[in-house]
Amino acid sequence: MKLIDLNRDGGIGANSHFLQIGDLNIVIDSGLNPKQTGRTATPDFSPLRGVRVDLIIITHCHLDHIGSLPVLMREQKDAAVAMTTSSRMLIERMMHNSASVMLRQKEDNGGKEPVLFTHDDIDRLSKRLLGFPYNQAKRFQGRKDEITIIFHPAGHVAGAAAVEIHHKKRQIFITGDVLFENQRTLPGAKFPAGHFDTMIIETTRGNTERPLGKSRVEEVARLITSINDTINRGGSFLLPVFALGRQQEILSILSDARKFGKLVDCPIFAAGLGMDLADYLDEIARKTKHVNFSKNVIKDLKIQPAPRKLVAGEDPKQNALYIISSGMLVERTPSYTLASGLISHARNTIGFVGYCDSETPGGELLAAKTGDEFLFKTAGVKAKINARVEKFELSGHADREELLEFAVQATPRSIILTHGEQSARDWFKEQLAIKLPQTTVIDPVPLQPYQV
Structure with a gap:
């Protein structure tokens, strides 16, 4: 060959x-x-x-x-x-x-x-x-x-x-x-x-390296705890997600947490291709039985469309959970723009739940430290990292x-x-x-x- x-x-x-x-x-x-x-x-x-x-x-x-x-x-x-x-x-x-x-x-x-x-x-x-x-x-x-x-x-x-x-x-x-x-x-x-x-x-x-004591179940619990803590202290939580797979997985996790009374009550905003793909995954689940997903989770969670006109460097101050792409904060995407506004405020959290290439803004942010200056180049924003930046081991x-x-x-x-x-x-x-x-x-x- x-x-x-x-x-x-x-x-x-x-x-x-x-x-x-x-x-x-x-x-x-x-x-x-x-x-x-x-x-x-x-x-x-x-x-x-x-x-x-x-x-x-x-x-x-x-x-x-x-x-x-x-x-x-x-x-x-x-x-x-x-x-x-x-x-x-x-x-x-x-x-x-x-x-x-x-x-x-x-x-x-x-x-x-x-x-x-x-x-x-x-x-x-x-x-x-x-x-x-x-x-x-x-x-x-x-x-x-x-x-x-x-x-x-x-x-x-x-x-x-x-x-x-x-x-x-x-x-x-x-x-x-x-x-x-x-x-x-x-x-x-x-x-x-x-x-x-x-x-x-x-x-x-x-x-x-395989992290000790970080099973998928434990990482899901840690994610829900972090979301609750962020909302309760008046902040917003950004989950950058991949449109195919990761966004629907997160929606399902949050829906289960809400059903069992483990997720704080707060506005949840989501947008982009991933929301459209929810219909496709729902159809695949019904036709092939290889997927376990229902688009009803969107209604159950009372998902609201994310603002179309996010302003670089500006915190919307919605005390909300945002589930938007791209998963690696690729430049000129909604998650990149929103992160540039959330990052300088200690009340906020940016939580990564998938793979981040080290050379993408997401990978660079994960490698940075609290107090560092971080440049969102294409957004024209330089901000000090005061928000919490967390990584949850929920990789695909x-x-x-x-x-x-x-x-x-x-x-x-x-x-x-x-x-x-x-x-x-x-x-x-x-x-x-x-x-x-x-x-x-x-x-x-x-x-x-x-x-x-």
């Missing part, structure tokens, strides 16, 4: 891999780097020039895995696109949101920001998007060779899948983004045990120890590391060298071909 990591910057961002298996050319995911704009935010598809891609496989519908898919599909006009049934129900809505964001950015910047694809592009390409159930083998034929793929539930978010590929006597396993623990809205990953010849594994939490990604255990039991001949910062990948390299000394571990250099 030939492999090329097409993510031009490595790390986490524009996730995409090119696999040549027999005479079939396959691309796994086609993401977008949220820290970049224009073509630099996409994978580097130059190794695919002159190559006919037979199949594109999507592991799940987060932006860093599907954000450049219409670009790739335009360039590879014959490639079918395979994903789970649930992802097929979500993907067009996610891509249309990206098109709207790009159009808005172009308007805000006087036409300088390029638009990678349009709503018309998505509609035109949609007939090539194919959804398949979990745990059912599907064959794809090349010119001479044939592969069989099986999607396995990967937890993480609705529709997320690991991909098992069979070619002749060879078995390849791609974890995608995975969470083994159960969430309120989604059961944990269910992967097949046993040997695989080659594995491609995510390494997101490789630099995060598996602990490194769980992933390591799964990899070790599979005794693969080769392991390829992906979707992690360098320090995270280094931890996996060190541990795998000890526990699987006969296994070849590859941390691929972007755009460099590997024979695996």
